[in-house]
Amino acid sequence: MRAVDIIVKKRGNPLFPHGEELTRSEIEFLINGYVKGEIPDYQISPLLMAIYFNGMSFSETGVLTDVMLNSGSTIDLSGLYGPFVDKHSTGGVGDKISIPLAPIAAACGLKVPMMSGRALGHTGGTLDKLESITGYRTDLSVSDFRRIIEKTGFAMTGQTKEIVPADRLLYALRDVTGTVESIPLITASILSKKVAEGAEALVFDVKYGSGAFMKSQEDAERLAQSLAGTGHAMGKKIVALITDMNEPLGNTVGNFLEIEESMDVLAGKGPSDVTELTYTFAGWMAVLGGITETVDEGKILAEKAVASGRAMELFMENVQLQGGDTEKLLADKNTRRSSYHHVLTSSQDGFIAGIDAYKLGLAGVHLGVGRNRTDESVDPDAGIIIHFHKGDSIKKGDIIFDIFGKNEESLEPAAVLIEQALTCSDRQPEKTPLIIKEITAL
Amino acid sequence: MRAVDIIVKKRGNPLFPHGEELTRSEIEFLINGYVKGEIPDYQISPLLMAIYFNGMSFSETGVLTDVMLNSGSTIDLSGLYGPFVDKHSTGGVGDKISIPLAPIAAACGLKVPMMSGRALGHTGGTLDKLESITGYRTDLSVSDFRRIIEKTGFAMTGQTKEIVPADRLLYALRDVTGTVESIPLITASILSKKVAEGAEALVFDVKYGSGAFMKSQEDAERLAQSLAGTGHAMGKKIVALITDMNEPLGNTVGNFLEIEESMDVLAGKGPSDVTELTYTFAGWMAVLGGITETVDEGKILAEKAVASGRAMELFMENVQLQGGDTEKLLADKNTRRSSYHHVLTSSQDGFIAGIDAYKLGLAGVHLGVGRNRTDESVDPDAGIIIHFHKGDSIKKGDIIFDIFGKNEESLEPAAVLIEQALTCSDRQPEKTPLIIKEITAL
Numbered sequence: 001m002r003a004v005d006i007i008v009k010k011r012g013n014p015l016f017p018h019g020e021e022l023t024r025s026e027i028e029f030l031i032n033g034y035v036k037g038e039i040p041d042y043q044i045s046p047l048l049m050a051i052y053f054n055g056m057s058f059s060e061t062g063v064l065t066d067v068m069l070n071s072g073s074t075i076d077l078s079g080l081y082g083p084f085v086d087k088h089s090t091g092g093v094g095d096k097i098s099i100p101l102a103p104i105a106a107a108c109g110l111k112v113p114m115m116s117g118r119a120l121g122h123t124g125g126t127l128d129k130l131e132s133i134t135g136y137r138t139d140l141s142v143s144d145f146r147r148i149i150e151k152t153g154f155a156m157t158g159q160t161k162e163i164v165p166a167d168r169l170l171y172a173l174r175d176v177t178g179t180v181e182s183i184p185l186i187t188a189s190i191l192s193k194k195v196a197e198g199a200e201a202l203v204f205d206v207k208y209g210s211g212a213f214m215k216s217q218e219d220a221e222r223l224a225q226s227l228a229g230t231g232h233a234m235g236k237k238i239v240a241l242i243t244d245m246n247e248p249l250g251n252t253v254g255n256f257l258e259i260e261e262s263m264d265v266l267a268g269k270g271p272s273d274v275t276e277l278t279y280t281f282a283g284w285m286a287v288l289g290g291i292t293e294t295v296d297e298g299k300i301l302a303e304k305a306v307a308s309g310r311a312m313e314l315f316m317e318n319v320q321l322q323g324g325d326t327e328k329l330l331a332d333k334n335t336r337r338s339s340y341h342h343v344l345t346s347s348q349d350g351f352i353a354g355i356d357a358y359k360l361g362l363a364g365v366h367l368g369v370g371r372n373r374t375d376e377s378v379d380p381d382a383g384i385i386i387h388f389h390k391g392d393s394i395k396k397g398d399i400i401f402d403i404f405g406k407n408e409e410s411l412e413p414a415a416v417l418i419e420q421a422l423t424c425s426d427r428q429p430e431k432t433p434l435i436i437k438e439i440t441a442l
Numbered sequence: 443m444r445a446v447d448i449i450v451k452k453r454g455n456p457l458f459p460h461g462e463e464l465t466r467s468e469i470e471f472l473i474n475g476y477v478k479g480e481i482p483d484y485q486i487s488p489l490l491m492a493i494y495f496n497g498m499s500f501s502e503t504g505v506l507t508d509v510m511l512n513s514g515s516t517i518d519l520s521g522l523y524g525p526f527v528d529k530h531s532t533g534g535v536g537d538k539i540s541i542p543l544a545p546i547a548a549a550c551g552l553k554v555p556m557m558s559g560r561a562l563g564h565t566g567g568t569l570d571k572l573e574s575i576t577g578y579r580t581d582l583s584v585s586d587f588r589r590i591i592e593k594t595g596f597a598m599t600g601q602t603k604e605i606v607p608a609d610r611l612l613y614a615l616r617d618v619t620g621t622v623e624s625i626p627l628i629t630a631s632i633l634s635k636k637v638a639e640g641a642e643a644l645v646f647d648v649k650y651g652s653g654a655f656m657k658s659q660e661d662a663e664r665l666a667q668s669l670a671g672t673g674h675a676m677g678k679k680i681v682a683l684i685t686d687m688n689e690p691l692g693n694t695v696g697n698f699l700e701i702e703e704s705m706d707v708l709a710g711k712g713p714s715d716v717t718e719l720t721y722t723f724a725g726w727m728a729v730l731g732g733i734t735e736t737v738d739e740g741k742i743l744a745e746k747a748v749a750s751g752r753a754m755e756l757f758m759e760n761v762q763l764q765g766g767d768t769e770k771l772l773a774d775k776n777t778r779r780s781s782y783h784h785v786l787t788s789s790q791d792g793f794i795a796g797i798d799a800y801k802l803g804l805a806g807v808h809l810g811v812g813r814n815r816t817d818e819s820v821d822p823d824a825g826i827i828i829h830f831h832k833g834d835s836i837k838k839g840d841i842i843f844d845i846f847g848k849n850e851e852s853l854e855p856a857a858v859l860i861e862q863a864l865t866c867s868d869r870q871p872e873k874t875p876l877i878i879k880e881i882t883a884l
Contacts, residue, residue, distance in 0.1 A: 007620035011494065014658065041484035046619040049491035052453065177488040178449035216456065 106153025122361025211357025254383015548595025564803025653799025696825015
């Protein structure tokens with residue numbers, strides 16, 4: 001077997017202008033060879049480009065995913081009692097859903113082995129948010145991960161080095177070779193990690209809009225179809241919701257600020273959009289895990305888990321088990337703020353026509369919520385409180401945003417971006433639905 | 443400027459699904475950076491793959507060609523009197539046209555600065571053929587190249603290391619990354635070398651068929667159009683002939699065997715197909731060089747150059763100037779043969795329906811005419827004499843092929859391939875035309 005022949009097979013020729021499906025042994029030859037350093041990066045990057053142009057079938061993407069996840073170790077959850085259901089979001093601004101969702105799902109009787117990522121560019125990261133809780137550790141060993149799942153039904157940690165090394169190598173290469181925006185490659189990257197962590201069923205939040213990775217609803221749907229089709233080909237149950245990320249989610253963008261809002265959701269006092277999305281995902285997770293027959297029954301179960309206080313209880317237990325200081329957390333809530341503070345008020349009467357999630361996310365990077373490069377640190381107390389949303393009526397002088405920066409200098413450029421993000425109107429705009437579509441492969 | 447952004451520009455996005463034309467500064471950034479070792483191969487190979495899929499305009503290909511040729515030194519022919527016109531063939535089996543053509547064109551008053559290549563795969567190489575003349579050197583210094591052109595009107599040498607280093611690097615990379623079969627990349631590779639050697643006008647033999655690089659007439663035409671369009675964009679006069687390479691050219695496939703046949707053409711006794719092609723190219727070269735008004739006038743001039751003996755005289759002078767032993771050459775002609783000899787005879791009465799050029803070329807590799815890897819050596823005396831051609835009537839027992847091998851063991855596998863190459867028929871097949879189309883950019 002020669003790498004060049006496999007590249008040409010995927011690339012195509014006059015007889016097969018769109019290339020041919022690669023076999024498992026061909027994909028193994030290339031991916032395993034690449035991880036071992038036997039196949040050079042200059043042969044992998046044109047293969048990725050050929051995949052960008054010619055795509056991959058769902059079953060072929062499933063094989064790629066499987067080969068990738070077998071490139072490293074997987075989390076062994078044997079001996080624990082499932083059902084193991086996890087959730088993944090393609091990333092957005094103000095998207096803290098995972099944090100209240102995991103304890104709610106656990107309270108409904110599911111096991112959630114959650115491995116999350118960090119903030120990058122305009123999007124936030126679950127790990128950065130969790131680490132804003134004093135003491136909270138996101139570098140759990142596999143045995144701690146298992147132990148905490150056993151105790152509280154969920155654990156939240158970062159991906160270990162041993163998990164899917166092929167994805168780390170491939171992602172770094174895609175990043176510098178113009179091959180990031182490929183649906184099958186994105187699918188294999190996401191799914192390989194989620195399957196490696198032990199999930200049997202998965203719910204996906206595939207976001208589209210200015211603050212999302214996918215700018216158009218069509219692209220988000222293509223990715224959702226690919227995640228569902230590929231996951232199905234791998235024997236997993238998949239639900240993908242297409243959700244709107246033109247506006248930021250909830251009332252906060254930040255690290256500790258979003259922990260606070262997550263706790264509000266767990267207390268039954270969260271913003272309506274975050275609450276709706278959290279319950280809907282919990283409802284689907286209950287269905288996928290076989291706990292309820294319908295999503296509505298699952299949502300009712302989730303509401304009960306909140307109303308009974310059980311979800312909050314599990315969250316606080318998890319904080320403690322992962323090293324967090326629960327007393328300090330409760331004392332910090334709604335009081336711990338950066339001292340670099342700026343307020344943006346409305347200059348007119350009227351309505352909020354929109355708040356651009358992308359620009360708000362970029363403002364967050366300036367403030368210290370996120371980072372441009374993976375080696376930059378974030379500020380736990382930086383962020384933005386959003387007091388009004390699209391469609392809300394405002395009066396001149398109303399405080400629309402509270403802005404908290406990592407330092408004094410960060411406030412000015414962030415404020416400029418936030419002002420650009422805000423558009424007002426004399427007429428009340430129509431509200432847009434948050435959940436656009438549900439794509440299922442059960 | 444970042445390499446990844448240029449790759450993405452060529453690759454395209456939802457707004458520009460077929461990518462955008464790259465600017466001169468972008469192409470310079472990548473190609474010059476690659477030659478200097480500043481841009482890694484893993485970023486060049488996906489760019490080449492994006493070019494494979496999205497193509498390049500003629501002017502863009504012209505800029506790539508220009509940047510490539512400026513990556514090294516060019517041959518300075520200043521002080522010599524032109525017109526400098528050269529010929530290039532995309533390669534075939536039995537294709538010795540360049541060898542008689544150069545002295546004929548020189549005898550017509552043209553200057554031919556010819557840099558040729560070596561045999562690879564099933565196709566032969568002009569340099570290997572020339573080196574079968576005892577003593578003949580194809581590693582001329584630039585000053586010898588100039589001096590010999592000045593004396594005999596033409597010189598034939600290999601490409602020096604200083605000429606278009608970008609092409610050597612890019613070709614080696616394309617070879618292992620599935621990006622060889624790209625019309626703009628092939629165009630830039632061919633043209634950069636031909637322009638670097640000092641040619642002002644160029645004739646191309648773009649072959650198609652089993653023994654050619656381009657298997658279909660359509661692909662050959664696309665390449666011819668690209669060579670003409672790109673050459674025109676660079677201010678060169680270009681003529682490309684589409685010619686049939688389903689059958690081998692002439693009566694010989696080999697190194698010294700093809701020198702002999704070239705001398706037959708120069709003596710006015712060559713096979714009709716080789717003679718026709720040589721005169722047609724000479725005719726076009728005369729037109730491009732401004733020596734004659736029409737191709738027919740140019741062909742008459744070429745015929746006169748042969749009839750007068752002037753072309754042969756220039757050939758023998760050139761052999762001497764390039765270190766060849768002319769006395770030995772004349773003594774060797776028609777006598778010097780490998781002692782490993784095998785004869786293939788007809789097993790039936792009938793007609794030759796076809797001789798597959800590709801299989802005959804592969805047989806040549808076994809015999810030692812060509813090579814599979816660039817570091818293999820060739821045998822000057824190996825080869826095949828073809829006594830009958832497509833459409834010829836044969837009788838049982840007729841000798842159809844004389845086969846000469848580098849050793850005894852080489853004969854058997856070659857004979858098997860040659861037998862496979864030959865098809866016979868009860869009915870006389872129609873002759874196919876040799877020159878299918880002329881594509882000009884004057």
